[in-house]
Amino acid sequence: MNQAKRIEILTRLRAENPHPTTELEYSSSFELLIAVLLSAQATDVGVNKATRNLFPIARTPAAMLALGLDGVKHHIKTIGLFNTKAENVIKTCQILVDQYGGEVPENREALEALPGVGRKTANVVLNTAFGWPTIAVDTHIYRVSNRTKFAPGKNVDxxxxxxLKVVPAEFKVDVHHWLILHGRYTCIARKPRCGSCIIEDLCEYKDKTE
Incomplete structure (x- = not known):
């Protein structure tokens, strides 16, 4: 795909959704970190359902620690892998309290060192909470990038x-959200909704649907 086509795709996505953001519900960088940590192999809808009861009583790392492992498990038991995730939440909160004064560090290495936080989660937090031009590649972004030929690759890295190479600076902060939402609602996995796609004429996918 040539760069002129990419810029037109991004321009259309921006026109349709000028201020995109995550569908995870949060009110602080800490809540965002926990929500993203819980969202691995789970839907945003499922995570939001759990955190609506969890966050009002545990808005800080200290409050989450006070809730304890069993308390966290109780609130997130509807989410897949909840036992492991609860342990990671407690360990992460302990590190935030001990090393960062209860604040979420605006630092990639520090974030990636937290239990249950990998590169993708760190990218989401840096982008959404702190406005960094990072791009977290999940299954939706991976699929859309390859299917459209916008940014093909054999793996998420x-x-x-x-x-990061082909997206111009003016689009970098928001492209993560545009591509996720496009993959979630239009360029879906089994049968993409090409007929209602605003970039269908620019997309280089060969097996378009009606």
């Missing part, structure tokens, strides 16, 4: 590197 390759796609991330390609996106």
């Amino acid at each position: 390759q796609v991330e590197k390609k996106l």
Whole structure:
């Protein structure tokens, strides 16, 4: 795909959704971190359902620690892998209290060192909470990037590197959200909704649907 086409795709996505953001519900960088940590192999809808009861009583790392492992498990038991995730939440909160004064560090290495937080989660937090031009590649972004030929790659790391290279600076902060939402609602996995897609004429996917 040539760069002129990419810029037109991004321009259309921006026109349709000028201020995109995550569908996870949060009111602080800490809540966002926990929500993203819980969202691995789970839907945003499922995570939101759990955190609506969890966050009002545990808005800080200290409050989450006071709730205890069993308390966290009780609130997130509807989410997949909740036992492991609850342990990671407690360990992460302990580190935030001990090393960062209860604040979420605006630092990639520090974030990636937290239990249950990988590169993708760190990218989401840096982008959404702190406005960094990072691009977290999830299954939706991976699929859309490859299917449209916008930024093809054999794995998520390759796609991330390609996106960081080809997306102009003015679009970088928001492209993560545009591509996720496009993959979630239009360019869906089994049968993309090409007929209602605003970038269908620019997309280079060969097996378009009606």
